[in-house]
Amino acid sequence: MIAMATLSPYIYSADARKQADFYVSVFGGEITSIQSYGDLPGMEESKKHLIMHLELQALGLRFFMADAGIEANDRGTGMDLALTFKDEEEARTIYDGLAIDGDVIMLFERMFWGTMLGRVRDRYGVMWQVATET
Template sequence: MANLSPYIYSHDARKHADFYVNVFGGEIVSIQSYGDLPGMEESKKHLVMHLELQALGLRFFMADAAADAHDRGTGMDLALSFKDEEEAGKIFEGLALDGDIIMPFERMFWGTMLGRVRDRYGVMWQVATES
């Protein structure tokens, strides 16, 4: 058995993680900065080397990245599935705040709700219901 946790690189991992705490609930459980490393130059000590966020029963990892190291492209979405339609809709709307709705959150022909959104940090999400 394995667990899969997204590792999201950002220009400002602390601010980005705070956004997800606001949208998902949950909490930031740990932050390690480059300042924790011996001999790190002063200008980089504030950068996040590793951050763990727990929300929605999931674990997300985050870190600050170099300017071009987090170009997301269009090759992958993070998919969240919910039993409750109201909760799914709330999460979708939260992720869409200052982001781009790619596909509105609506009922699909197969019966479930589904929407696709690029959040304000460029991360692509699919939010769905299980039934």
């Protein structure tokens, strides 16, 4: 038997709502669910505004997000989120949107194997690879 699963990025943030709004502006889609710590009984007043779980539907994908709170938000360097598009113009639009106030790591250019590929660290420190199909 082969197991089947769905992989969804879960992004911890200093301000999940603001970051999710940025992704909606870049990807389109919508925030479909938000739960705050204020939904929990007995939560202290100072933490009630924090996002416990947010769900964003965009690009046919599901992204989860939450406020990191007082925990360090170190992204490390061991993982990128990779988005692959059939349409080069759509890929370039997404790449350019993610690069706004971010850091371009690799320009969105044609690779020797034929696809377009670019790498960017968005304004929230998330690493993205944006590519086209072969």
